[in-house]
Amino acid sequence: MSTPTPSHEVRVKIRWADVDAYGHLRHSAFADWATFARSEWFEGVGLTPAVFAKEGTAPITLEETSTFLKEVRLGETLTLRMQRAAASADGSRFVHEVTFERNEVPVARYRMTGAWLNLQARRIVAPPALISEAVELLEKTASFRQLD
Template sequence: MTTPYEKTYTVRWADMDPNGHMRHSAYTDYAAQLRIEYLAAQGFSLQRFAQLGIGPILFREDTRFLKEMHISEPLRVNGELAGLNEDGSRWRIVHTLFKADGRPAATVTVDGAWLDLRARKLMVPPAEITDIMRNLPRHESYADIVREPKV
């Protein structure tokens, strides 16, 4: 089994809410940061996406909160592929956010696709992007995404 792509961050003051723990939207911010860093590490920086006129978009984002995170705590975030369709145009990624002791703090699951930024329409990405997505380690829940034909 391949090790998930992961990074460790430190929970910042700006991530906090009035209750003294990490605000709900910060979890999804860290998941998004991980996705952008993964793509950039594979040669698809935000600048390259802009040059190609392509961008990732989300259809669904589901966060499950499991343990509190507090200021200055290390936060390890990983990303695993949970679904991909045949042409690479649709994908699902599960992120797990871990406390320093290894306990999961949250999971963030996103369903996404690729957008042609000029035409403002969904698109099939270049094969290189599909290969990058296929190279993400697979989550235990992985299932191919099968799109129903349009009637």
């Protein structure tokens, strides 16, 4: 495992395939880029698909929401910042928030409610120690809360 970093940022340039007929970032591209940021963070801390398979546990999405604050257009470069917004006491459920920023100004927020799935039993479980320890290092939002 590599050394985890407590916060995560990734810079992305909006591509032709990301925009709609009106020339602005389409709503579903926000979810695609947020998933990319989350995957990059997981891999950056050593939580690769092979590790998830070996541990028999992987993240799943239960709900996604996006809040759009400003228009984003083709060719713009954004910084995506991923943080933990909430987690259950045992870590089995969580909320990740990705803030999309242009020049340090938020243009959108994406929230993903997820859980850890045991790949064999097909049940939501608390993550194994290897996963839990890495996830605990992800920076928390200022409004971080514990899920019921």
